[in-house]
Amino acid sequence: MEKSFYDNLAQVSLNGDTLSVDLCKKILESSEIELLPLLNAAYQIRKKYWERDVLIHILDNVQNGFCPEDCHYCAQSKISKAIIERYPFKSYEEIMQEAEQAYKRGAFRHCLVFSGKGPNDQRIAELVKIIKDIKSKYPMEVCVSPGTISPEQAVVLKQAGLNRLNHNINTSKRHYPQICTTHTYMDRLNTIKAAKKVGLQVCSGVIIGMGEDADDIIEMALTLRNINADSIPINFFIPIEGLPLKASKVLSPDFGLRVLCLFRFLNPSADIRIAAGRELHFRNMEVMTLFPCNSLFLNGYLNAMGSSDKKTLRMIKDAGFEIKSEYNIDDLLNHKDIKTIEIDRQINTINLKGKKDLHPSCYNTEAT
Numbered sequence: 216m217e218k219s220f221y222d223n224l225a226q227v228s229l230n231g232d233t234l235s236v237d238l239c240k241k242i243l244e245s246s247e248i249e250l251l252p253l254l255n256a257a258y259q260i261r262k263k264y265w266e267r268d269v270l271i272h273i274l275d276n277v278q279n280g281f282c283p284e285d286c287h288y289c290a291q292s293k294i295s296k297a298i299i300e301r302y303p304f305k306s307y308e309e310i311m312q313e314a315e316q317a318y319k320r321g322a323f324r325h326c327l328v329f330s331g332k333g334p335n336d337q338r339i340a341e342l343v344k345i346i347k348d349i350k351s352k353y354p355m356e357v358c359v360s361p362g363t364i365s366p367e368q369a370v371v372l373k374q375a376g377l378n379r380l381n382h383n384i385n386t387s388k389r390h391y392p393q394i395c396t397t398h399t400y401m402d403r404l405n406t407i408k409a410a411k412k413v414g415l416q417v418c419s420g421v422i423i424g425m426g427e428d429a430d431d432i433i434e435m436a437l438t439l440r441n442i443n444a445d446s447i448p449i450n451f452f453i454p455i456e457g458l459p460l461k462a463s464k465v466l467s468p469d470f471g472l473r474v475l476c477l478f479r480f481l482n483p484s485a486d487i488r489i490a491a492g493r494e495l496h497f498r499n500m501e502v503m504t505l506f507p508c509n510s511l512f513l514n515g516y517l518n519a520m521g522s523s524d525k526k527t528l529r530m531i532k533d534a535g536f537e538i539k540s541e542y543n544i545d546d547l548l549n550h551k552d553i554k555t556i557e558i559d560r561q562i563n564t565i566n567l568k569g570k571k572d573l574h575p576s577c578y579n580t581e582a583t
């Protein structure tokens with residue numbers, strides 16, 4: 216393709232216009248569209264809204280496992296045989312300690328994640344206190360991923376000062392029954408709409424590599440455009456042993472980067488995050504994900520390990536990006552407690568988190 220083709224892609228997106236489904240399909244599937252100029256076109260858009268900033272997100276599984284739902288991709292579901300550590304709600308003290316740690320590790324946003332279909336009102340009341348206390352102590356945004364919530368609960372969370380609510384659409388409407396039977400796609404959309412209605416920012420993402428086709432991926436990106444998702448974490452399925460869902464053969468670094476570019480073209484101003492599977496599926500091309508995406512997770516994912524802090528921060532710095540944090544990236548890299556656990560070992564190996572990774576504040580953070 217001529218240079219003008221790629222320039223036009225960027226311009227259409229920057230103008231706020233959408234791309235035709237045929238063109239979206241070509242971006243995903245056609246070798247006529249070359250990867251490097253495509254990434255550059257996506258980067259022009261990223262640069263307009265996010266400059267060279269990378270936002271660091273750190274997840275805290277405040278409740279892990281024991282979920283009555285059957286999401287086939289999730290190690291915490293009732294049908295998963297994955298060997299993970301299960302625990303109910305962490306104590307208030309532990310959650311606060313972990314928020315402090317996240318802040319000191321450069322987090323722009325701290326994400327509190329719960330297993331389960333959704334919280335009762337007592338859990339919402341506990342969350343209100345946690346949100347208020349974290350925000351009063353640390354200059355850091357808070358995101359909560361509580362599962363399905365009612366419009367009334369959305370109001371309470373908004374009044375508590377919550378910045379953002381996460382509820383992923385995960386896949387397309389058509390494909391949803393293939394990945395979950397205990398709740399519906401519309402259940403998910405209703406929670407997202409309730410959050411939007413009260414003025415919460417919405418984080419809603421997808422998981423690529425669960426048997427969906429190109430049309431499904433395009434539909435996901437367009438759905439998130441239509442609901443005006445503020446934040447879009449794009450996960451690439453991690454086939455943890457014991458999950459009913461098996462590894463997809465379609466994932467490659469080239470395909471993954473095309474997916475990220477497509478989401479950027481269709482959601483130009485969104486906080487687009489390269490999420491789970493970054494290390495596993497992008498391998499030596501991992502750094503290229505920063506050109507369409509402006510944020511990532513540090514400290515791995517819910518139950519799977521990711522790269523060490525040091526490797527991730529070094530990658531950001533070496534590629535000429537900056538982190539948006541109270542902390543300077545060099546200070547973080549030079550900090551004596553920086554995590555350098557060498558899971559930067561086998562990129563093709565899936566490593567589950569252990570107790571010390573899921574409850575980090577119970578342990579000291581000496582470099583290992």
Ligand code: SF4
Nearest residue numbers: 282286289292330331
């Ligand atoms: S509802 Fe959440 S925690 Fe439960 S199985 Fe589905 S994704 Fe996992």
